[in-house]
Amino acid sequence: MFKQFYRQDKPAFWLLAVIGGIVFLIPLANLIFPENSPLHVSAYTISIIGKYLCFALLGLSLDLVWGYCGILALGQGAFFALGGYAMGMYLMRQIGNRGVYGNALLPDFMVFLNWQELPWYWYGFDQFWFAALMVIAVPGLLAYVFGWLAFRSRVTGVYLSIITQALTYALLLAFFRNEMGFGGNNGLTDFKELLGFNIQSSAVRAWLLVMSGVTLILAFLTSRWIINSKLGRVVTAIRDQEMRVRFIGYRVELFKLWIFVFAAVLAGLAGALYVPQVGIINPSEFSPLNSLEIVIWVAIGGRGTLLGGIIGAVLVNYAKTLLTGWLPEVWLFFLGAAFIVVTVLLPDGLYGLWLRRVKGAQS
Numbered sequence: 335m336f337k338q339f340y341r342q343d344k345p346a347f348w349l350l351a352v353i354g355g356i357v358f359l360i361p362l363a364n365l366i367f368p369e370n371s372p373l374h375v376s377a378y379t380i381s382i383i384g385k386y387l388c389f390a391l392l393g394l395s396l397d398l399v400w401g402y403c404g405i406l407a408l409g410q411g412a413f414f415a416l417g418g419y420a421m422g423m424y425l426m427r428q429i430g431n432r433g434v435y436g437n438a439l440l441p442d443f444m445v446f447l448n449w450q451e452l453p454w455y456w457y458g459f460d461q462f463w464f465a466a467l468m469v470i471a472v473p474g475l476l477a478y479v480f481g482w483l484a485f486r487s488r489v490t491g492v493y494l495s496i497i498t499q500a501l502t503y504a505l506l507l508a509f510f511r512n513e514m515g516f517g518g519n520n521g522l523t524d525f526k527e528l529l530g531f532n533i534q535s536s537a538v539r540a541w542l543l544v545m546s547g548v549t550l551i552l553a554f555l556t557s558r559w560i561i562n563s564k565l566g567r568v569v570t571a572i573r574d575q576e577m578r579v580r581f582i583g584y585r586v587e588l589f590k591l592w593i594f595v596f597a598a599v600l601a602g603l604a605g606a607l608y609v610p611q612v613g614i615i616n617p618s619e620f621s622p623l624n625s626l627e628i629v630i631w632v633a634i635g636g637r638g639t640l641l642g643g644i645i646g647a648v649l650v651n652y653a654k655t656l657l658t659g660w661l662p663e664v665w666l667f668f669l670g671a672a673f674i675v676v677t678v679l680l681p682d683g684l685y686g687l688w689l690r691r692v693k694g695a696q697s
Contacts, residue, residue: 343558345641345685345689346554346558346640349641349644349645350551350554353387353547353550353551354547354551356383356547357543357546357547357551358544360375360379360380360383360540360543361380361540361541361543361544363375364376364377364379364380364536364539364540365536365537365540377536377539380536380539380543381539381611381612382655383543384539384542384543384607384611385608385611385651386647386648386651386652387543387546387547387550387607388546388605388607388608388611389604389608389631389647389648389651390643390644390647390648391546391549391550391553391600391601391603391604391607392410392600392601392604392605392628392647393628393631393632393635393643393644393646394550394553394554394557394600394640394643394644395410395413395553395597395598395600395601395604395643396410396601396628396629396631396632396643397632397635397637397638397639397640397642397643398560398561398593398596398597398600398640399593399594399597400629400637401632401637401638401639401640401642401643402561402566402569402570402573402593402638403569403570403573403589403590403593403594404572404573404574404576405494405590405594406492406495406629407494407495407498407594407597408495408496408498408499408502408625408626408629409498409499409501409502409625410597410598410601410625410628411502411601411619411620411621411622411625411628412476412498412502412505412620412625413473413476413477413597413598413599413601413602414601414604414605414608414624415605415615415619415620416472416473416476416505416602417469417472417473417601417602417603417604417605417606418605418606418608418609418615418619419509419516419522419605419615420459420465420468420602420605420606421469421605421606421607421609421610421615422521422522422525422609422614422615423456423459423465423468423516423522424459424460424461424462424464424465425522425525425526425527425528425533425609425610426441426459426522426525427441427456427459427460428460428525428526428527428528429441429524429526429527432526433445439452440452441517441522442524443512443517443518444515449515453515455515456515462529466606469602469603469605470599470602472602473598473599473601473602473605474595474598474599474602476598477594477595477597477598477599478591478595480498480501481591481594481595482587484497485586485587485590485591485594486587488587490576498625499622499625502620502621502622502625503622506617506620506621506622509521509617509620510617516617517616518617519616519617520616521615521616521617521618522609522614522615522616523613523614523615523616525610525613528542528610533610533613538610539611542607542610542611543611545607546607546611549603549604549607550644553600553603554644557600557640558640560593561640565589565592568589569589569590569593572586572589572590605619627650628647630646630650630669630672630673631643631646631647631650632646632647632683633646633673633676633677633683634649634650634673634676634683635647635649635683635684635685636682636683636685636686636687637683639683639685639686641685642683642684642685642686645684646683646684649684650669650672653668654669
């Protein structure tokens with residue numbers, strides 16, 4: 335099986351091997367070697383790598399709908415944030431009476447705002463299985479309802495992009511309101527435990543890194559299987575010639591809806607893995623600028639390749655980490671310039687450029 339995978343897609347094989355190596359070796363280096371050892375990996379590095387893996391999963395989700403289905407969705411960050419809020423609500427319920435106000439039932443922000451009882455939509459989030467279900471169900475259900483209405487009405491192109499961005503902005507405004515019961519401007523934070531373990535401990539951070547990497551690998555393999563299946567071939571045909579596919583007899587809106595919902599679920603999983611590693615989720619994650627940045631990741635990496643979304647997400651966020659530490663005021667200019675250069679000179683992204691050079695060297 336591994337030999338066949340290697341022969342069919344060597345770049346994917348090696349990238350997954352690198353991710354697997356990171357998932358296995360980095361946590362061991364953090365847990366086994368003492369802090370004064372040159373082989374020790376700090377908790378900060380663990381968190382940063384975990385964030386990159388979550389962003390890679392998010393970039394992969396957008397590449398599915400944009401690169402293969404031709405839907406430039408500018409609301410992928412909304413599904414990411416909803417998955418993050420679902421996990422954040424679970425983590426808030428685990429604080430119990432260890433909060434500032436010592437209320438075993440109500441989170442601190444609700445006590446501060448004089449809430450008398452827990453809202454109905456917070457029930458069940460004291461159980462991990464329920465929170466995990468909501469991580470999948472909430473983004474998936476929103477994507478299903480939105481996608482059904484949009485695709486059934488044959489909204490396409492720039493109009494669909496604008497509508498997805500409007501959806502994200504509407505959620506941003508809603509979650510900023512204190513009366514919504516999601517922490518308002520401050521969001522959800524001050525987490526204590528995950529499944530009964532201290533969320534700040536090295537072991538938990540290492541396991542979160544492992545789970546992020548494993549989820550990314552499984553999501554990539556599943557996405558690759560979908561793209562290579564009949565469903566994937568129809569979706570790609572819709573991207574290239576939607577009217578012809580519709581004329582043949584396929585219900586185009588159902589194929590679009592399926593891939594749109596699946597990508598939303600992947601984004602929700604990325605958000606759920608991201609929140610316990612950064613320790614906070616607030617309405618800024620719904621910002622339309624975040625969704626635009628995800629588009630830039632995929633464009634720079636190379637859309638329509640799956641690997642491009644992963645590579646672009648990691649490279650752009652690594653550059654962001656460096657530049658915001660050295661010259662924070664330069665970052666946005668750099669990001670805009672990189673997007674323009676890639677769009678004009680490298681329409682297939684960095685991964686597409688590498689593939690052309692490899693084919694050129696072999697010919």
